[in-house]
Amino acid sequence: MSEPLLQVEDLRVRFSTEDGVVHAVDGISYTVDIGQTLGIVGESGSGKSVSSLTMLGLTRSQGADIEGRILFGGRDLVALPDAELRKIRGNEIAMIFQDPLSSLHPFYKVGVQLTEAVHAHRNVSKSQARARAVELLDLVGIPDPKRRVDQFPHEFSGGMRQRVMIAMALANEPKLLIADEPTTALDVTVQAQILALLDDLQSRLGMAIIIITHDLGVVAEITDQIAVMYAGRIVERAPTQAIFGSPQHPYTWGLLKSIPRLDSPRGEELVPISGRPPSLIKRPSGCHFHPRCPYVRDEHKRIDPRLEPVTGDPGHAVACLLSSELRSRIWHGLTLGESSATLRHLVVEDEHPVRAHAVPRVSEDGPV
């Protein structure tokens, strides 16, 4: 693959509100190749949705201040005029939203809503559009599509509605599909169906997918790459295997260790991440994660880490001030079931020589 399908470069989105400026997305960069799946993981308020809404121009005209570049097929989506962007939205890039009930219009039949997407971008007759709608419903595995196309959204179950949403998104065979928490509102059994459907559609249609979620289990299943977001930034980005095999950021560790898993011994204590996500108006100084990080040092409160490749693994990037040797020792300890409190001594012990020369270090770090 010579050129990536999508290239996001140093994207920043700020909203001015009465309380102050919300730094929703704060300088993120990533690429998505043709046919690839990227997972963006983060908690509510980490900026994961805003970054993709911006891609489609859906955060414009809200007093939003958008910087950076989003290159898609040689065009910069940030600079593109609305009319041009409208040709791309729903056509080359499509989106599925979290709540399938509120994303469908209750007054219109499903078929009408599906053909609307087709009519918007193609010059087709009514009967052609309708045939396409039936074809789409069939594609996403809705039984009896000829009858279902004339039903209203309330006649569909939650999982079926999400299939309709996917069908709408696929109407114009997009090159990139953005799925924002596509399974959060669904039961596990239905979630498994939808994930299998997305996986299947991707291999048949060859589109790239960005899947936004808070559930690490979901992204483990269908992604090639994962970006972990915290407070508007990407704190770790790596191939899926590496995120689970050798995670580097304390926040990623926290996420992995704070959820009960079916494959871990029962009765194992969960290790919660203390505190709560920061306000995006008044963000913590230095590393934004430092107030919640068990391995924090004094200097982390001042120095802002950058997303840098991990030594020895150019595909894996992390924004953490701990040395990579120390990180691998801590993660090793965590996998053995040691608590973060006992592992903290690794950080503190390591810090002692620094303390001894505290004065020169501070002056050295001062201007950073």
Next chain:
Amino acid sequence: MTATSEPLVQVQDLVKHFPITQGIVFQRQIGAVKAVDGVTFDVMRGETLGIVGETGCGKSTTARLLVRLLDPTSGHILFEGQDVGAHQKGDLKALHREAQMVFQDPYSSLNPRKTVGSIISEPFAIHGLLKGSGERRKRVQELMDRVGLNPEHYNRYPHEFSGGQRQRIGVARAIALEPKLLVADEPVSALDVSIQAQVLNLLRGLQREMGLTLVFIAHDLSVVRHMCDRVAVMYLGKIVEIADSDVLYSFPRHPYTGALLSAVPVPSPTGERRRQRELLTGDVPSPANPPKACRFHTRCPKAQSICSEEEPLLELKGTRTEAACHFPLTESEVKLRLPAALAANASNNDRHPDGVLDQSSSSSSPSST
């Protein structure tokens, strides 16, 4: 944990039907949503019983019936041997000193116009306890401290707290009267992932300290496994399987339990994609018109003609699992459905508790009852 074999609550053949009516002035009943349709189970003193199932399976209705927020259509709920199913006002008040509930949505379950202090002290006001306001305030602040809230925030309003903190307020209110039974209905599903563990650990800590009996309802099977000693699986208003957690998760007998477990995404670095998924087709049928006989037969991969004719009873399959199925899963079928990690975990549990069970399962024939 500290579970004894003495039941605190005994639920017998509990039924809750919600009428479907037609007409505006003269309402005729034209049907009923059979939310809970004959469930029987015991909750042992000091244990945590989990109830899992998909949306609309009746798990929340069961929870509300247990603390008598709803009136059962029929059946019995014995709380410490006393039938509370037909209790009215005064008796109910007494029951609510012993049985309390934590709700799912920490936003809508707290009155936005009341301060946290008055929300948590309301149980005392209702039951006429700790009449002196200083005394009451002191106790509320102790409770706030216990659930990890800053006692100085006594006079703040719910909107000033985050979701996780609000759920702590809900927990503080529920444990204020030192109940024996705490029913938690999806207590963490509205919370952020990093906050969930905080609330789960709090509930477990409280249970250990206060010797609480906990009924924990959730749709997240990983969370239920983490929290519960025993788990009941519900489908369309019926319990289809009930067993100890370790047994249920390592060797599910009901095909529905097998399908549920197989659908859970596991955040695992290796081999996740290669796992043979068993996907249930279709959706849960309407509880207003459930399938006849075995309710799962319309979606069951093992269904045969008897499944649509004769209702299987919830009975012992093997030594430690009760399941309602004519053709329970065999060990080889379980291996196929569940990720390798689970099987490995099962062998870690000293000795597979149902290891001896294979002969009985292979000979399991349609029950003649």
